[in-house]
Amino acid sequence: MIWKTAWKNVWRNKVRSLVVIISVTIGIFGGVFAVAVMNGAIQQRVDAALNEEISHIHINNPSFRDNYDIRLFLPDADSIEALCRQIPGIEAVTQRVILTGMANSARKSTGVQIVGIDPDREKQVFGLHRRTMEGTGDFFETESRYNLAFIGHALAKDLNIxxxxxxxxxxxxxxxxxxxxxxxxxxxxxxxxxxxxxxxxxxxxxxxxxxxxxxxxxxxxxxxxxxxRERSRMTLTFLDANQMQTGAVFRIAGIYDVKNNAFESGQVFVRNEDLRRLTGLTGHQVHQMVIRIADLDRTDEISGLLSQKLPGLEVMNWKEIQPDLAMMTGLVQQFYLVFMIIILAALAFGIVNTMLMVVLERTRELGMLAAIGMNKKRVFSMIMLESVFLSLVGGVVGMIFSRILILMTARNGINFSNYEEGFEAMGYSSHIYPVISTGFFIMVTILIILTGILSAVYPALKALKLDPAEALRTE
Amino acid sequence: MKVLEIKNLHKIYNTTQIRVHAVNGIDLDFEEGEFAAIVGPSGSGKTTLLNLIGGLDKPTEGEILVNGVNLSTLKSSEIIDFRLRNIGFVFQSYNLIPVLTAGENVEFIMGLQKWDRKKRDERTRELLKAVGLEERIHSRPSKLSGGQQQRVAVARALASKPQFVLADEPTANLDSKSTETLLEIMESLNREERITFIFSTHDARVVKKARRVITLEDGKILSDETRN
Structure with missing residues (x-):
């Protein structure tokens, strides 16, 4: 009976209730959609980083990352790989030779990391080959007797390729x-x-x-x-296994675009065989093992297990390699929560004001209800429910509208191409696909209910203080 | 059987400037099934007495016993529950809940008492039929005349089968025809359900129907006349 009465009371003054409902709708709609856009951008960034840039777990010689010295190999890489493949949950493993050097074109030169890869195995761990720009070639798929390099779009621009x-x-x-x-x-x-x-x-x-x-x-x-320009060339210079300066001309096999200028400018991929031939490294000498796991939630467990099994080697998971990614995935959820709380707190003032008006206007009726035997708990609950209904109706409508817009924009994404350079400089794509989890909608619904309850506390306490005999005399 | 006993009841209002002795040493008893009117000029203490009997106000001195229960000994939360189960109210300006239909208004008190759905429906129809408004069960108060609204209020007051009904000037806002109808309905319900009715009124037509008339003046009983 209380629920039914509270619901009907919401519609007693339709205009006033609709004003509150519309303001909650707009607030929730804007807030949820903004979060979906931010979340989409961050998720794309994290996905890109894990699928195209770093993958999930790296194993290095413990000193390698300090100076990238060509002589700091992984001892017995094949045994390490065999051990990795025995661990359930590890999906794919690839070996890399990593050097630092200079990339030079006729006009410019720039420092880069030269990554020697086995293209077929690399495809099992990374999705970079899928980011080859149309018309620029391929990911080492075309046979060539020349040295080949797969470079980033930003580097291609830097080198005027x-x-x-x-x-x-x-x-x-x-x-x-x-x-x-x-x-x-x-x-x-x-x-x-x-x-x-x-x-x-x-x-x-x-x-x-x-x-x-x-x-x-x-x-x-x-x-x-x-x-x-097809068959463009550039020169890569680096130190060989004897610490002697060496280099060679590389033809551009293809250009990749991952919407991350820093990565595109700094990472040049070449075939292991080309790099070994030029540096004098043997087939067993590799600097890094990169591992892809099936379930991201098991990252800590698998990297911990590898650390135990490989004492003396550096095992780093993606959260340790790029702490900013781990921070983003963890902290951003709290940020969304705070963002929605701020929006709802602003809306709460409107609800409090409306509920105070409700109590003031219905003083006589509240007196009558107390007189006929409605106890304080029920009066309190009725006012609470009215406030919760007001906020929940607006909130649910806002969430439905935002969900519709998210679905509409998620298919083709939102293009912020005018700010492309800025986005890519930060490693983000300017084409964002908004996305939000069901859990977020549940969290927002709980927040809306809490806002309704908290907004009603003061008006409801005022209603409880009414003296029934006095309230009944109110005109 | 006594349903209500009032012993040496006093109510004094102390404002900053004046002290008003609104009820001044009243002793009264009401038997089951009485149809009593409390009359007197404005300021004689009628409404104050009704508020005290209904537990809406606390006496300065004296006792009110409903079926032997002293209202002064109850906590404020207990008094509300006691009212819900033992006292029906009819107000001068109907005071129906405007967003509920006539049926829902009658049902409201039974809902607060957690009666089951079937019993509530039966009792609601029974009472609305008794007040001649069965066909208006789904009408909201705004669609009913003043007389009809007051009849719904009477049905609501009787819904939980209280010990007695307190009606404060129930006919003050009604025309003569509506007053006549309402009084006939209340009288017949009083006889059929054996529920005590206590009115405060100025209305001569109510006084005429009452079987007991208590006249107040300056908070004291001037006369207490029982008719056959």
Missing amino acids: VRYLIDQSTIDRLKDRGLPEETAEKLIPFIGFRFSGEKDFNNEMKQCLSLNEQTSYGRLIKEEAWTF
Whole structure:
């Protein structure tokens, strides 16, 4: 009876209740969707890091990471690998040779980490091969008698291996993809120009296009003007097994794009066989074992087991290799909670105000209810329930709307391409797929109920203080 | 059988400037099935007396015993529960819950007493039939006339079969026809259910129907007349 009465009381003053409900709806909708976007970005970052950059567990010589000395191998790598493969939960293992060196093109040179890999085994541990940019080649799939390197998009730009070129066919393709005639005409003076750097190209585009055109079509123009010269080459220099400076020309096998400038600029992948030949290393000499596990929740357990079985070697799981990732996955949940609490706390003031009005307006009725035998506990519960219903209706509607928007945007993602450079500089993709767990919705529902209860405490206490005889005399 | 005993009852209101002796040494007994009116001019202490009997206010001195239970000995939470089970109220301005239907208003007290659904439905229909509003069971108070609302209030007051019903000026807002109907209904319920009715009233028509008339003046009993 109390529940039914409380529910009907919510709709006693429809306009006032709807104002509160709509404000809760907007607050929850905005909050949940914002969290879903943040969560999507972070989850994409973590997924990318684990699938394309570091995987789950590394085994190194304990001193190797201090100076990346070529002589600090893993002792008896094959035995270590055999031991790893016996542990249940380990999905794949790959061996790497890692050197530091310089990447040089005709125009520029930059410091890089040169990673010698076995491409077939690497594919079992990493998904980097799936991030090969269209038209730039492949992940060492084409046979070649030359040394091959698989490099990042950012490094390709740094070394001027990619270029921006506008010709008539570029403009025709842009028109086909929806570029307005008026904007296309502004590009005609650039026909035949070749921009060796992205920065130069951007500067020219900023001068000839309006801000609106840059926002709407800048990314499209860049995509079409982007060119890659096949069989581009670069030189990699490094120290060999005898600590002698050596190097070789490498052809670009392909370019990968993981939307993380730092990784793309610093990691060059080459075939183990090429690197061994150039450094004089033997087939058993590797610097790192990289392990992929089946269940991420067992990370600590498996890395702990490996540490026990491999005393004297450095076993690091992804949380230790990149503590920022571990922090993000752990801390971010608390941040979402605080974020939603702040939103609900702001909404709570509106609910308190409404419930105070409710008590004030219904003084006589509350007096009557006390007179006919409704005890304080029930009066308190009725006011609590009204407040919870008010907040819960708004909250549930807000969550439904946010869920719909999340589903709508999760399919194609939200494109923040205008801020692409900023996102990629931080290692995040500018194309975000919002995502949120069912657990988060449950947490928000609990928070909404708590907000309703807390918002009703003061008004309900005021109602309990009413003297029934006096309240009944109220006009 | 006595359902209500009032012994040497006093109620004094002390405000900052004046001291009002609203009820001044009243002794009264009510038997089961009485149909009594408390009359008197404004300020004579009628409503105060009713509030004291109903446990809505505490006496300054004296005792009120309902079926032998002294209300002064009960804690405030116990008094509320005692009211729920033993006392029915009818107010001057009906005081129905506007968001509930007539049936739900009647059912409300039974719900508070945790009667089972079937018993509640039966009793609600029985009472609404008794007050002639069975067909308005699903109507909200706003769709009922003042007289009809007061009849629903009477049905609500009787819902949990109380020891007695206290009605404070129940006909004050009703026209003569509605007053007549309401009084007939209350009288017949009083006879059928043997429930004691105690009114405070100014209304001569109520006084005429009452079988006992207690006249108050300045908080004291001026006369206590029983009719046959």
